[in-house]
Amino acid sequence: MTELQFHNSLTRGKEGFAPIDPAHVRIYVCGPTVYDLAHLGNARPVIVFDVLARLLRRLFPRVTYVRNITDVDDKINARALESGETIEAITARTTADFHRDMAALGNLPPDAEPRATQSIAPMIALIERLIARGHAYVAEGHVLFAVASFPDYGALSGRSTEELQAGARVDVAPYKRDPGDFVLWKPSPPELPGWDSPWGRGRPGWHIECSAMSWQALGEVFDIHGGGHDLIFPHHENEVAQSRCAFGTPVMANLWMHNGMLRVEGEKMSKSLGNFLTVRDILGRGAWAGEAFRLLVLKTHYRQALDFTFAGLDEAKAELDDDYAMLARAPAAPELPAVQAEMAEWALEPLRDDLNTPLALTRLRDLRTLENVASVGGSATAVLHRAGRNWPVVPGLAAAAFREVAEVLGLAASEPRRWLQGAEDTGWIEAAIAARLAARRARDWAEADRIRADLTARGITLEDGPQGTTWRRA
RNA sequence: GGUCCGGUGGCCGAGUGGUCAGGCAAGGGUCUGCAAAACCCUCUACGGCGGUUCAAUUCCGCCCCGGACCUCCA
Structure with a gap:
């Protein structure tokens, strides 16, 4: 330790x-x-x-x-x-x-x-x-x-x-x-x-x-x-x-x-340069923006100068999208508290060394991969090698450790479905998915694809999985 | 000018005296009715010049470049 x-x-x-x-x-x-x-x-x-x-x-x-x-x-x-x-x-x-x-x-x-x-x-x-x-x-x-x-x-x-x-x-x-x-x-x-x-x-x-x-x-x-x-x-x-x-x-x-100090798009933030950004300015970009900004900040070690860019903010959002997608499909944690604790400690360990949040985030991402491998399929070899452990690859386990680590970082605090789908009325989306399901059962691929294309045009991405079709906002 | 901190692959960003960072982007693949997601593979870098060392991106010196601060409200 x-x-x-x-x-x-x-x-x-x-x-x-x-x-x-x-x-x-x-x-x-x-x-x-x-x-x-x-x-x-x-x-x-x-x-x-x-x-x-x-x-x-x-x-x-x-x-x-x-x-x-x-x-x-x-x-x-x-x-x-x-x-x-x-x-x-x-x-x-x-x-x-x-x-x-x-x-x-x-x-x-x-x-x-x-x-x-x-x-x-x-x-x-x-x-x-x-x-x-x-x-x-x-x-x-x-x-x-x-x-x-x-x-x-x-x-x-x-x-x-x-x-x-x-x-x-x-x-x-x-x-x-x-x-x-x-x-x-x-x-x-x-x-x-x-x-x-x-x-x-x-x-x-x-x-x-x-x-x-x-x-x-x-x-x-x-x-x-x-x-x-x-x-x-x-x-x-x-x-x-x-x-x-x-x-x-x-x-x-x-x-x-x-x-360290924060800069904006490579320049010192100042009113005269016209690049003065308030937290409000960021929050106004969407419900996702607060957490994305937090992730953006934690991706750089706290003592380093941090260059804020909107491209970086979007990238942070994309990373959170994938985090939440993993959390949304992860089942409840299996009863393996000792392994879960070991995983969380491994990811949290860099914080003990002068609050190395970038490295902790890297390991958090490894926990995400581990969960994806367990619940979707793939190979855990690379992650287990990096961790130097031989953890069991069981659905729900790495996700539980992920949540524990994310809580210390103050990340992934939203409800996954809400993050991915928003809070507005979604009845019309469910109806469209049902209609597409009927078309697919009838092997009417043209109609099924038409419905998906229509949803895509409205910013809705469909994901067909073993448990049925889910959706998220792009 | 003084003091201090940095310069890592297309972008972001850890770390280390010699065998793997990671993410994003890009390309290829597996899977899929088609997709999406996921997973796998590829892209193998450390500002410049010297020095120490069997070996330096990692230590030392110099140089170049970037940034922060240099006070009582500019």
């Missing part, structure tokens, strides 16, 4: 994973800023860490997965100013949209979803602690983190303080002691959201919320912190500085996992 190991951004290498509390794994992932519909780049970390959470739940007695909602941010303020909609309305609507979109991509909700606006008190407590310990200072109504007070600053992103200073932009606020110092708290004018604080009415800086919310939900030090690769600097670097300095701990989280 492969040791459970993950790539740690902190050490830039793979490490064996052992939770601080073996009975309880604690994960924090940076969630969305709710000012607009989720785009494809937002969806990737949600899918990746959903699979991670599902895997860990299978391996450990208890998992707490926390993903925040950032509902105080200047992007939100700007949006409210230009649209006239209230901040509360924007964040409430966008949060609901986010939940709906993520569910449509097959993601389970996190165990806790704290909101920044409901975590102001712990943020203030944290900032007070940082000031008391000499890691933060007040200047012109702002509270700033003093980078120079934290020797390990830059360790996560792999930058020295000198490099950071050299890279500092020209406009450094004059009240900063050091160009790298960042805002913990800033003053708010009356027209912007604000909370009373020891430093006057104000609002939090970007980074402090995650330190506060992870602390509240998971404690001073926890197991895994995740997010997009672009968050390593400055966001995560600053989180680490805040949390470690506030609590005097050697780490904030033991393991830092970052997913």
